[in-house]
Amino acid sequence: MNTRSTHEPIIQMRDIEKHFGSVIALAGVSVDVFPGECHCLLGDNGAGKSTFIKTMSGVHKPTHGEIVFEGKPMHFDDPRDAISAGIATVYQDLAMIPLMSVARNFFMGNEPIKRIAGIPFYDKDHADRVTMDEMREMGINLRGPDQAVGTLSGGERQTVAIARAVHFGAKVLILDEPTSALGVRQTSNVLATIDKVRKQNIAVVFITHNVRHALAVGDRFTVLNRGKTLGTAQRGQITPDELQDLMAGGQELAELEGSLGGTV
Amino acid sequence: MSETAQVTDLSDERIKEMSALRRALIRPELGGMVGTVAVFTFFLLFAYDSGMFNAQGVLNWSIVSAQFMIIAVGACLLMIAGEFDLSVGSMIGFAGMMIAIFSVTLGWPTWLAIILSFAMCITIGAINGFIVIRTGLPSFIVTLASLFILRGFTIYFPQTIERKTIIGGIRDVAEGDWLAPIFGGKIGQPVFQWLGDVGVIDTFERGTRQGQPVVDGIPMLIVWAIVLVIFGHVLLTKTRFGNWIFAAGGDAQAARYVGVPVNRVKILMFMFTAFCATVFATCQVMEFGSAGADRGLLKEFEAIIAVVIGGALLTGGYGSVIGAALGALIFGVVQQGLFFAGVESSLFRVFLGVILLFAVILNTYIRRMITGER
Ligand SMILES: Nc1ncnc2c1ncn2[C@@H]1O[C@H](COP(=O)(O)OP(=O)(O)O)[C@@H](O)[C@H]1O
Ligand SMILES: [Mg+2]
DSSP: OHHHHHSOOSEEEEEEEEEETTEEEEEEEEEEEOTTOEEEEEOOTTSSHHHHHHHHTTSSOOSEEEEEETTEEOOOSSHHHHHHHTEEEEETTTSOOTTSBHHHHHTTTSOOEEEETTEEEEOHHHHHHHHHHHHHHTTOOOSOTTOBGGGSOHHHHHHHHHHHHHHTTOSEEEEESTTTTOOHHHHHHHHHHHHHHHHTTOEEEEEESOHHHHHHHOSEEEEEETTEEEEEEETTSSOHHHHHHHHTTTHHHHHHHHHHTSOO | OHHHHHHHHHHHHHHHHHHHHHHHHTOTTHHHHHHHHHHHHHHHHHSGGGTTTSHHHHHHHHHHHHHHHHHHHHHHHHHHTTOOOTTHHHHHHHHHHHHHIIIIISOOOHHHHHHHHHHHHHHHHHHHHHHHHHHOOOHHHHHHHHHHHHHHHHHHHHHHHHSSSEEOOHHHHHTTOSSHHHHHOEEOHHHHHHHHHTTSSOBOOSSTTTTSBSSOSEEHHHHHHHHHHHHHHHHHHHSHHHHHHHHHHHOHHHHHHTTOOHHHHHHHHHHHHHHHHHHHHHHHHHHHSOEETTTTTTHHHHHHHHHHHTTOOTTSSOOOHHHHHHHHHHHHHHHHHHHHTTOOTTHHHHHHHHHHHHHHHHHHHHHHHHHOOO
């Protein structure tokens, strides 16, 4: 905790608002993310989590508010600006292309080039070798680099996407509900991957609506509720029950709990 | 204890064997290869004596196959990029008619007529792509509109200007032109003359061409087909851009998220398809010496069928240029083979329909194997 206060946040989101027509998806949300921390963003469906990280990754422009990246105000015009600045996002279902091989997916958009007679060819050997190495490091044993992503499990796909983002120099890694569609074992694999990434001093923003997943790897927790946040809690300063309570908007859950006889 | 371990080992081995077989099965070219072997076996057995396999016969079905190949390469890359172009056939008619109007009616140099037609058609291809990207409409609908618009103009222009729908005399005005032989010429004449002299190829025995070989060179049409197939294959499998083609068709949104310029890729593929259609048209116009308003009819579907036989998925993201070329070869051989074998030519359409159905079913099955869907 002490080390964190000495260094600067890599990204600061200040009073972010986002309106879609008459819908106010975000009503002034402020969050700081530090290198090497896993910052969990929790909240119920429709709370505005995805909208929030999409303003961070350049997909949406905030209606109001400021984004400070590495100490400087940033204006991302499209996702590519954010990617080249070092902000990588792994979307739950849009991460990989099932029909393409793991290696081709891994290098999609960043294909290595080998010039023969001045013509830029795709350097397949390099791509295959790096992919196999990176996958082994993440604990995935591929049959070969040509194996189609479609044959991997959901958790393995998430891991490939995360490894890809890290390999290409992500400083901030945003994961939008990476575990929500996964089984128990796959989930724990993804959580282990998040832990590895954090240890490389990368800032991880981990979106989930599962309190247990968040507590397993999170350093700090920000709860969104109807486009607002009640602030950020440190690990150890909040109990699972309190977190769950915040997510459901406190009062409402208390009422619900009363009517269900304490089963929630 | 050790026995159980052995049993597990054994069953593991069997799973691996299965997957090796599967891996061989999920090559996109598989259907095309099997089909090619089957078709050649069939005609070698039943039509060997028909003249289909002497020099003239081979040239005959090679030309037809090459025509299919030229448009199949464009359609293949476009389909892998996730789009269709139904205006290919109309564009063939349109491009040929423009060359005829520019060179014969207006009397411009043939090279200028050809270059202008290429420029116009590639621009139309770009507009097709641009509309598809901008509106988000299916390319099926957008290019169906182009199909009618282009065909309409291809009939309207010669009707209005010359009061007919066929413009001839192109060969005369192309005489001595430097660009026309790139599409209408032949290569390798000395080699064929020599082959004729030594008796490998038959020579004419009477008439003005006495002593010349019956096949006196390889038409540029075939050269174009081979060059385009190689170009398309290398582009698709060996370059960064090729990876973008797969990505754009596999999942455009996922590709965009990692920075693939999906819109640019798709528009360029529409332009390339238009380029291939214009190559086809130019070769045809130079061969026939005329342009007709009905040229290229139904070619878009034949191209798409060749591509599907070649293993490409109609939904995009998967396919092979070599496969599409084999699909085109199957077409050429069957169409001409039925002719040589004296079978009623309308049965070719029946064959097309049946083989298309088989190919689509096979491809769907292969897709399930790759993606693990049940
Ligand atoms: N592109 C959009 N246009 C209009 N409304 C949107 C759009 N994206 C999100 N919203 C709305 O914003 C709110 C927050 O959505 P979202 O950020 O996806 O929530 P979460 O990810 O927390 O489940 C929802 O009410 C949703 O309907
Ligand atoms: Mg969401």
